[in-house]
Amino acid sequence: MILVTGATGTVGREVVRGLPANLRVRVMTRDPAKAAGMFPGAEVVVGDYTDPPSLARALQGVRTAFLVTTRVDGDDDARFVSAARAAGVRRVVKLSAAGVLDPGADDLITHRQRANEDLLRGCGLQWTLLRPRAFMSNSLSWAGSVRHERTVRALYGMSPNACVDPRDIAEVAVRVLTEEGHAGCAYTLTGPEALTAVGQTRELGRLLGIPLRFEELTPDQARVALGGRCPLPVVEALLAGAERQRAGAKAHVEDTVSTLTGRPARSFRQWAQDHLEAFTPPPGGADPRR
Incomplete structure (x- = not known):
């Protein structure tokens, strides 16, 4: 039996579908x-x-578990690992983040991920860590402004990030969950190239067949925008991560997806093509003057 947590989330649902x-x-x-x-x-x-x-109850009879936690406070990972040990689970595959490898990363989110990785390594179960860069699907946050204003707004538009398609993360997770030989391994997962928000905007415009504008947010504007959907400590952690990205800390590309799946990692163009409907202006078109 394989248990998938976070199954309705971006990666978890693709893991379930791929098993x-x-x-x-x-x-x-x-x-x-x-x-x-x-x-x-x-x-x-x-x-x-x-x-x-x-x-x-969820872990009864489970042999392998895919663990996704998102809260930066509390002890979700510790509770899960304790229950997994008691239930006789053999292996836990943990969705972590690539930022744990950056010695300059000292934000709240990265601290929590490092602590959770340490917990898993010392728990006595077999473990595997998946450390993705930012998800390509994060650009869906631009969908509304692209549809209605032909505009993308983001912080530090020329800073590169080797973002990865969540479907590639899920495909790697399926391999790790169903194959032997991954115990004690930590895999950093990236896309095939480092991209900027300006470059992603150009690509979306080409695919849509319409010109898109890019508007750079100031840190204060980004703080307000993020504050509408995230708690303040998370907002500050995300802004710290954006500063590290601007310094080039998130531009390195790994070939792990190719090595583990036998095919190249998907490009942003591929991801965007498959999700283009989310960005397509409504009938009558967007108002570029807005």
Whole structure:
């Protein structure tokens, strides 16, 4: 039995879809209504990291688990690992972040990821760490302004990031979850090239067949924009990460996706082509004067 946490999230849902149909798969979610009908053939269980009995039920009979946690406070990873040991789980595959390798990264999010990696390495279970760069799907946050204003707004538009397609992360995760030989390994996952927001804007414009404008946000403007959807400590961590990106800390490209899957990592153009509908202006077109 394979348990997938975060199954309704960006990577988790692709992991579930990519697992072979002949395997027993269980997905853990806090909101079963959200998962209803999403994963035919998988068992859906209600579970919450803050509810140890629910973790025990979710982990019963599980051999391998895919662990995704997003809170930067609390002890979600510790609770899960403790429950996994008690349930007799053999292996945990953890979704971490590439920033843990950057000695200059001392923000809250990176501190938490490093602590969770240390926890997993010392827990007595087999472990594998997946460390992706930023998701290409983060650019979906521009979809509304592209559709209605033909505009992308972002901080530090010329800073490069070797962002990765979440589907590639998921494909690597499926390999690690279903194959032997990955215990004790940590894999950094990137796309095939380092991209800037300005470059992504140009690519989206070419695919859409319309000119797009790029507007650079100031740090204060970015703080306000991020504050609309993230707690303040997370906002400050993201801004610190943007500063490191501007300094070139996120531009290095790895060939791990190719090595583990046998094919090249997907480009941003491929990702954007497959998600172009999200950016397409409504009938009647966008108003470029807005």
